Amino acid sequence: xxxxxxxxxxxxxxxxxxxxxxxxxxxxxxxxxxxxxxxxxxxxxxxxxxxxxxxxxxxxxxxxxxxxxxxxxxxxxxxxxxxxxxxxxxxxxxxxxxxxxxxxxxxxxxxxxxxxxxxxxxxxxxxxxxxxxxxxxxxxxxxxxxxxxxxxxxxxxxxxxxxxxxxxxxxxxxxxxxxxxxxxxxxxxxxxxxxxxxxxxxxxxxxxxxxxxxxxxxxxxxxxxxxxxxxxxxxxxxxxxxxxxxxxxxxxxxxxxxxxxxxxx
Amino acid sequence: xxxxxxxxxxxxxxxxxxxxxxxxxxxxxxxxxxxxxxxxxxxxxxxxxxxxxxxxxxxxxxxxxxxxxxxxxxxxxxxxxxxxxxxxxxxxxxxxxxxxxxxxxxxxxxxxxxxxxxxxxxxxxxxxxxxxxxxxxxxxxxxxxxxxxxxxxxxxxxxxxxxxxxxxxxxxxxxxxxxxxxxxxxxxxxxxxxxxxxxxxxxxxxxxxxxxxxxxxxxxxxxxxxxxxxxxxxxxxxxxxxxxxxxxxxxxxxxxxxxxxxxxxxxxxxxxxxxxxxxxxxxxxxxxxxxxxxxxxxxxxxxxxxxxxxxxxxxxxxxxxxxxxxxxxxxxxxxxxx
Amino acid sequence: xxxxxxxxxxxxxxxxxxxxxxxxxxxxxxxxxxxxxxxxxxxxxxxxxxxxxxxxxxxxxxxxxxxxxxxxxxxxxxxxxxxxxxxxxxxxxxxxxxxxxxxxxxxxxxxxxxxxxxxxxxxxxxxxxxxxxxxxxxxxxxxxxxxxxxxxxxxxxxxxxxxxxxxxxxxxxxxxxxxxxxxxxxxxxxxxxxxxxxxxxxxxxxxxxxxxxxxxxxxxxxxxxxxxxxxxxxxxxxxxxxxxxxxxxxxxxxxxxxxxxxxxxxxxxxxxxxxxxxxxxxxxxxxxxxxxxxxxxxxxxx
Numbered sequence: 001x002x003x004x005x006x007x008x009x010x011x012x013x014x015x016x017x018x019x020x021x022x023x024x025x026x027x028x029x030x031x032x033x034x035x036x037x038x039x040x041x042x043x044x045x046x047x048x049x050x051x052x053x054x055x056x057x058x059x060x061x062x063x064x065x066x067x068x069x070x071x072x073x074x075x076x077x078x079x080x081x082x083x084x085x086x087x088x089x090x091x092x093x094x095x096x097x098x099x100x101x102x103x104x105x106x107x108x109x110x111x112x113x114x115x116x117x118x119x120x121x122x123x124x125x126x127x128x129x130x131x132x133x134x135x136x137x138x139x140x141x142x143x144x145x146x147x148x149x150x151x152x153x154x155x156x157x158x159x160x161x162x163x164x165x166x167x168x169x170x171x172x173x174x175x176x177x178x179x180x181x182x183x184x185x186x187x188x189x190x191x192x193x194x195x196x197x198x199x200x201x202x203x204x205x206x207x208x209x210x211x212x213x214x215x216x217x218x219x220x221x222x223x224x225x226x227x228x229x230x231x232x233x234x235x236x237x238x239x240x241x242x243x244x245x246x247x248x249x250x251x252x253x254x255x256x257x258x259x260x261x262x263x264x265x
Numbered sequence: 266x267x268x269x270x271x272x273x274x275x276x277x278x279x280x281x282x283x284x285x286x287x288x289x290x291x292x293x294x295x296x297x298x299x300x301x302x303x304x305x306x307x308x309x310x311x312x313x314x315x316x317x318x319x320x321x322x323x324x325x326x327x328x329x330x331x332x333x334x335x336x337x338x339x340x341x342x343x344x345x346x347x348x349x350x351x352x353x354x355x356x357x358x359x360x361x362x363x364x365x366x367x368x369x370x371x372x373x374x375x376x377x378x379x380x381x382x383x384x385x386x387x388x389x390x391x392x393x394x395x396x397x398x399x400x401x402x403x404x405x406x407x408x409x410x411x412x413x414x415x416x417x418x419x420x421x422x423x424x425x426x427x428x429x430x431x432x433x434x435x436x437x438x439x440x441x442x443x444x445x446x447x448x449x450x451x452x453x454x455x456x457x458x459x460x461x462x463x464x465x466x467x468x469x470x471x472x473x474x475x476x477x478x479x480x481x482x483x484x485x486x487x488x489x490x491x492x493x494x495x496x497x498x499x500x501x502x503x504x505x506x507x508x509x510x511x512x513x514x515x516x517x518x519x520x521x522x523x524x525x526x527x528x529x530x531x532x533x534x535x536x537x538x539x540x541x542x543x544x545x546x547x548x549x550x551x552x553x554x555x556x557x558x559x560x561x562x563x564x565x566x567x568x569x570x571x572x573x574x575x576x577x578x579x580x581x582x583x584x585x586x587x588x589x590x591x592x593x594x595x596x597x598x599x600x601x602x603x
Numbered sequence: 604x605x606x607x608x609x610x611x612x613x614x615x616x617x618x619x620x621x622x623x624x625x626x627x628x629x630x631x632x633x634x635x636x637x638x639x640x641x642x643x644x645x646x647x648x649x650x651x652x653x654x655x656x657x658x659x660x661x662x663x664x665x666x667x668x669x670x671x672x673x674x675x676x677x678x679x680x681x682x683x684x685x686x687x688x689x690x691x692x693x694x695x696x697x698x699x700x701x702x703x704x705x706x707x708x709x710x711x712x713x714x715x716x717x718x719x720x721x722x723x724x725x726x727x728x729x730x731x732x733x734x735x736x737x738x739x740x741x742x743x744x745x746x747x748x749x750x751x752x753x754x755x756x757x758x759x760x761x762x763x764x765x766x767x768x769x770x771x772x773x774x775x776x777x778x779x780x781x782x783x784x785x786x787x788x789x790x791x792x793x794x795x796x797x798x799x800x801x802x803x804x805x806x807x808x809x810x811x812x813x814x815x816x817x818x819x820x821x822x823x824x825x826x827x828x829x830x831x832x833x834x835x836x837x838x839x840x841x842x843x844x845x846x847x848x849x850x851x852x853x854x855x856x857x858x859x860x861x862x863x864x865x866x867x868x869x870x871x872x873x874x875x876x877x878x879x880x881x882x883x884x885x886x887x888x889x890x891x892x893x894x895x896x897x898x899x900x901x902x903x904x905x
Binding site for chain 3: 297298302311319369440454
Binding site: 056059080088091 | 482
């Protein structure tokens with residue numbers, strides 16, 4: 001599917017003919033995608049559409065057919081370290097080590113910037129402090145992950161991704177376990193990053209949150225159904241269609257909100 | 266920065282080194298002839314031989330074996346992100362047992378023993394068996410890509426090779442006593458040559474594990490996250506598995522299957538100090554060395570002149586201390602510093 | 604006929620052995636190591652019960668300074684220092700005794716370690732009658748005595764005496780010798796099997812299965828041995844094995860149960876092998892009646 005590309009915008013991340021398999025299932029079916037730089041793109045779709053897989057393919061974490069380009073160069077051509085400095089990825093939690101402290105976890109995000117076996121530099125410390133403050137985790141940086149609640153954990157993992165300070169940030173379900181105040185914090189963080197030129201791509205289940213983004217990518221069954229600005233009514237119709245008309249998009253106080261459409265109209 | 270947090274690992278390392286030296290000195294005094302040999306060390310050549318050629322290499326060898334097992338344990342727990350992982354996870358214990366079994370069977374089979382077999386001895390056979398088993402596990406799992414597959418292959422290899430050992434024992438039941446000796450572990454036959462070999466192996470494995478420790482740190486957040494941080498996960502995991510095989514094989518070849526040191530040492534370190542994997546690997550090694558040396562001393566002295574099997578004492582010492590630590594960290598204290 | 608063959612082999616070995624000693628001042632042990640004969644050892648440590656017995660049989664008991672914990676014959680060795688077992692020797696204790704000869708089994712661990720510490724270590728393991736004779740010869744050389752020939756001749760005459768004690772009714776009978784629960788049996792290729800063969804008994808367990816195979820209990824029931832030889836600690840459990848109550852040998856009580864001391868004699872392939880044979884012969888007498896074979900041409904040939 002073609003994207004509605006503004007010719008003046010740069011493309012930070014793009015995929016051509018991307019296909020991927022998980023076991024015996026073809027999850028992505030040769031899709032093309034262009035992610036604009038300095039914009040927030042949200043990928044939405046029903047369960048099993050392949051959103052997480054697409055994000056992993058874009059991050060170069062999965063074997064796939066087709067080509068992915070990062071900042072104009074093929075992803076495969078990037079040396080691992082430089083790629084890690086350019087692209088940060090926050091995945092769904094893989095069972096992190098419970099012994100690590102919040103501080104340690106956030107510091108791990110600086111690995112791409114540190115020399116192998118090198119000591120952390122003042123910039124590293126500053127980046128970690130900044131990230132922890134942004135996610136309101138600074139005050140308990142000495143606690144271990146095992147002592148945190150689900151939401152606190154998620155904020156720490158988010159801080160880890162933020163501390164990389166990469167120009168491209170990919171996040172898979174970043175709002176898991178987060179309560180509304182922290183979801184609002186997250187929104188603020190993303191807006192600030194985008195204003196400073198970071199490219200943010202998120203996979204979100206919370207449609208109302210996704211509707212705050214700049215660009216909406218609607219996926220179903222391994223293909224992209226629609227890609228367009230969030231404010232565009234065409235995007236809203238595509239979104240409602242992909243969820244089989246079970247939701248309705250409404251404007252409420254200057255924001256777009258997705259509400260479930262119950263059986264009675 | 267958090268100075269006290271930084272210093273604690275250093276203090277622990279210094280403490281363990283000091284403890285090891287003290288225990289080494291004690292090791293020179295413990296044996297079937299007791300302190301008498303130490304007192305006569307200057308006057309009597311045999312006493313000198315006992316202290317210098319028998320007791321000291323045994324003690325140093327016990328430390329080296331413990332250090333290797335502690336190192337392997339830390340690497341295994343980091344690689345598999347599982348606090349229950351021990352060095353024998355990938356089938357190395359079963360492989361070493363089979364090697365020793367086959368060597369004993371061949372050695373006792375004919376009146377004339379092949380010279381290469383004599384040269385290899387049970388030590389070489391145990392080492393070859395341990396490393397071959399890990400290679401087999403890697404081959405079965407087709408590389409280190411998937412952790413679960415690797416663990417499963419390790420279990421399968423362990424079980425199959427264990428069955429092969431049982432088969433050999435069935436044909437030659439007189440080997441069972443000798444095998445039991447190997448299974449329980451002992452430092453009785455460690456001389457300076459074996460000691461030097463183990464210490465050399467330790468230096469190599471430590472250097473490699475230290476160099477690869479950032480991968481272990483990254484892996485603690487998950488494999489995909491580690492890859493996204495630019496870490497060459499697959500080749501380094503392969504290298505770490507080889508370090509694991511080398512360290513375990515070297516220790517097992519000279520002292521038999523000593524249980525629990527590899528499992529307990531990293532936990533004991535984590536209970537006392539917080540450190541990233543670079544320091545954890547070193548501290549775990551020092552802890553393992555001190556643990557096994559202490560256990561060996563007790564094994565030699567508790568019912569002197571007879572000796573207890575070392576494996577029993579490592580379980581009692583290490584397990585007992587862990588239980589006490591767990592007891593201390595009761596529900597009231599959760600969330601606060603130990 | 605078998606007895607003749609044995610004796611010829613024995614005498615050949617003995618005549619051959621001094622010729623070997625005359626040409627070199629070393630001897631080859633069972634692991635292929637070359638061991639010097641001089642100086643003549645004065646302090647001996649033995650880590651195998653059958654070797655302890657062999658040393659004493661050669662009259663050199665006084666030179667023993669340490670034995671393993673399983674050596675218990677003759678009674679004088681029990682007072683000696685115990686240096687661990689054959690499989691777990693206490694290296695320090697051995698070195699502390701300052702021995703100039705250490706006798707070990709071929710499969711013993713620690714041989715290389717002891718050699719590295721400068722001790723003279725000889726690995727010998729008598730596994731059957733012929734090898735027991737050979738080991739006696741080698742030991743005789745090592746200890747610088749020539750009593751080996753006399754000891755062997757005594758062994759041989761004791762063996763013949765044991766053969767003569769086997770009652771006529773027991774000759775050719777089929778025997779099952781259970782060595783340990785499992786059940787592990789002694790086959791014809793083991794030294795026990797060879798002894799039984801010399802006594803004119805037929806073993807139900809063939810040698811092709813190995814010297815001490817673990818047999819299927821069903822096999823024993825099918826083979827229906829005429830007489831069963833077993834250690835007395837396992838004899839009671841035999842009755843309760845499934846299907847074994849139908850064994851005619853059990854029903855007719857043709858069972859030879861040996862106590863611990865006698866079992867030790869039976870299972871050690873050392874100088875007391877002839878005594879072990881006599882134990883079997885005596886037991887057969889109680890089972891089949893005490894009439895020994897008279898004017899037996901086989902036994903009386905030599």
